[in-house]
Amino acid sequence: xxxxxxxxxxxxxxxxxxxxxxxxxxxxYFSFGITVFRRTIKSPSAIGSLAGYLATEFDDFGAPxxxxxxxxxxxxxxxxxxxxFREALLWSHPLFFVGPIFFPVMRGVIRYADDGxxxxxxxxxxxxxxxxxxxxxxVVLAGPGHEMVVRIAVVSLPLGLLAWVYLIQRQRxxxxxxxxxxxxxxxxxxxxxxKSANR
Numbered sequence: 001x002x003x004x005x006x007x008x009x010x011x012x013x014x015x016x017x018x019x020x021x022x023x024x025x026x027x028x029y030f031s032f033g034i035t036v037f038r039r040t041i042k043s044p045s046a047i048g049s050l051a052g053y054l055a056t057e058f059d060d061f062g063a064p065x066x067x068x069x070x071x072x073x074x075x076x077x078x079x080x081x082x083x084x085f086r087e088a089l090l091w092s093h094p095l096f097f098v099g100p101i102f103f104p105v106m107r108g109v110i111r112y113a114d115d116g117x118x119x120x121x122x123x124x125x126x127x128x129x130x131x132x133x134x135x136x137x138x139v140v141l142a143g144p145g146h147e148m149v150v151r152i153a154v155v156s157l158p159l160g161l162l163a164w165v166y167l168i169q170r171q172r173x174x175x176x177x178x179x180x181x182x183x184x185x186x187x188x189x190x191x192x193x194x195k196s197a198n199r
Contacts, residue, residue: 002142003138003142004135004138004139004142007131007132007134007135007138008131008132008135010131011128011129011131011132011135012128014127014128014131015126015128018126018127018128019089022086022089022104022107023089025076025078025084027078027079027082027084029107030078030082030084030086030107030108030109030124031082031084031109032124033107033124033125033127034124034125034130035122035123035124035125036106036123036124036125036166036169037106037108037121037122037123037169037170037173038120038121038122038123039120039121039173039177040113040118040119040120040121041118041119041121041177041180041181041184042117042118042184050083050110050180050183051075051076051077051083053179053183054073054075054083054085054176054179054180054183055074055075071087071088071104072087072088073085073086073087073088073172073176074086074087074088080111081111081112082109082110082111083109083110083111084107084108084109084110085107085108085109085110085176086104086106086107086108087104087106087172089104104126105125105126105129105162105165105166105169106123106124106125106126106169106172106173107123107124107126108121108122108123108124108173108176109121109122109124110176110180119180121173121176121177121180123169123170123173129162132158132162133159133162136155136158136159139151139154139155140152140155
């Protein structure tokens with residue numbers, strides 16, 4: 001088998017394994033990987049109540065600004081004060097088609113940083129996507145040099161689609177960041193009001 005065929009076959013196999021890990025909420029899979037997005041937010045309160053808030057915010061076809069456009073986002077509280085999240089694996093609407101639908105290329109984890117004063121949000125890229133990108137690079141590099149333009153044209157569509165999905169995932173990640181910031185802002189305000197009332 002050529003290198004490209006090996007990489008594509010490996011990407012398909014890894015994608016199936018990743019779907020299983022996503023569907024069963026495997027903690028190691030959500031905790032380790034290559035980070036493509038990262039943010040930190042000051043955290044004045046326990047992380048546990050945040051999971052329920054996020055589940056409420058994103059329970060209806062994604063974030064409010066993306067309602068009826070992308071898959072719902074699901075969150076789960078794991079041991080050691082970690083919240084992991086991913087998009088729905090299967091998505092349908094009882095009345096009409098809602099799109100676009102795509103393979104989840106990012107999963108995320110929310111946890112306390114080492115000093116405990118801030119929480120860290122990380123978006124991890126799918127391993128299958130990395131293998132697919134490697135396969136596209138192998139296609140470009142394979143064969144005679146005078147055919148490289150043709151090979152670049154062949155891989156431009158899948159790479160373009162990946163770039164488009166990446167931009168969507170970045171926006172969705174920022175939606176999560178914005179919702180968490182709002183949650184802790186409201187928490188700080190309510191704490192301040194309670195302290196003021198007790199004086």
